[in-house]
Amino acid sequence: MKPIYIPVYLFSGFMGYCEIKIINHYKLGISPKITKATIIGKKIHQDLEEADKLIPRETATEQQLKNPYVDLDFPREETKIVIDRSPFIYIGRIDKCIRLDGNVVIIDDKVSKSGKVFERPFMDKILQLSCYCEGFLNGYSNLLVFNKIFFKVVQRDIDGNVISEYEEEYNEKLRNLLIGKFQRFEDIYNQKIQPEHCNNANKCRACSYFHGCKWRLE
Ligand code: SF4
Numbered sequence: 001m002k003p004i005y006i007p008v009y010l011f012s013g014f015m016g017y018c019e020i021k022i023i024n025h026y027k028l029g030i031s032p033k034i035t036k037a038t039i040i041g042k043k044i045h046q047d048l049e050e051a052d053k054l055i056p057r058e059t060a061t062e063q064q065l066k067n068p069y070v071d072l073d074f075p076r077e078e079t080k081i082v083i084d085r086s087p088f089i090y091i092g093r094i095d096k097c098i099r100l101d102g103n104v105v106i107i108d109d110k111v112s113k114s115g116k117v118f119e120r121p122f123m124d125k126i127l128q129l130s131c132y133c134e135g136f137l138n139g140y141s142n143l144l145v146f147n148k149i150f151f152k153v154v155q156r157d158i159d160g161n162v163i164s165e166y167e168e169e170y171n172e173k174l175r176n177l178l179i180g181k182f183q184r185f186e187d188i189y190n191q192k193i194q195p196e197h198c199n200n201a202n203k204c205r206a207c208s209y210f211h212g213c214k215w216r217l218e
Pocket of ligand 1: 197198207
């Protein structure tokens with residue numbers, strides 16, 4: 001069967017925000033609207049990537065990779081992940097990854113126009129970061145040694161300044177949640193089950209599929 005490549009950022013937006021997006025995207029061919037926030041976020045990510053290139057680095061030796069207590073700093077945007085659930089192949093690129101005090105930390109920069117700080121990121125972000133952690137465990141566990149894996153969401157304002165940081169360990173509970181969401185996404189995609197509507201007009205108004213969505217709430 002032909003592989004079906006699913007970018008992790010899309011998967012997490014479908015399953016952590018509104019499952020109707022799956023139908024809009026794959027069955028009706030509606031493209032998500034590019035918002036101002038997306039454009040600002042892209043620019044900030046590019047600036048961070050350029051600044052990261054200026055950090056002097058040496059390639060880690062095998063001995064350093066195998067010693068969890070040697071801190072490591074991976075070049076920004078260069079760690080790719082793949083989660084193979086053939087025919088579904090989930091793919092993504094991690095913003096930033098470090099090994100610190102024996103643990104790996106997957107870092108994601110999120111640009112917020114409102115500047116509002118939340119206690120815990122929304123489910124779409126939790127799923128996206130869980131995918132990165134799972135993909136990192138699949139792809140890099142043989143390459144380097146570490147104890148635990150955490151994810152960190154760095155919330156920035158539209159000028160790129162850090163306004164909050166949230167860190168959480170990726171554990172069995174999150175893995176089970178992620179696997180359940182993969183299964184559900186694949187069943188909706190294959191039209192075995194119906195998608196669930198978010199039932200939230202505020203979410204609809206903020207949704208990038210709003211204009212083309214015939215199920216939107218206004
Ligand atoms: S507009 Fe509303 S119902 Fe439609 S995909 Fe977006 S959140 Fe879901």
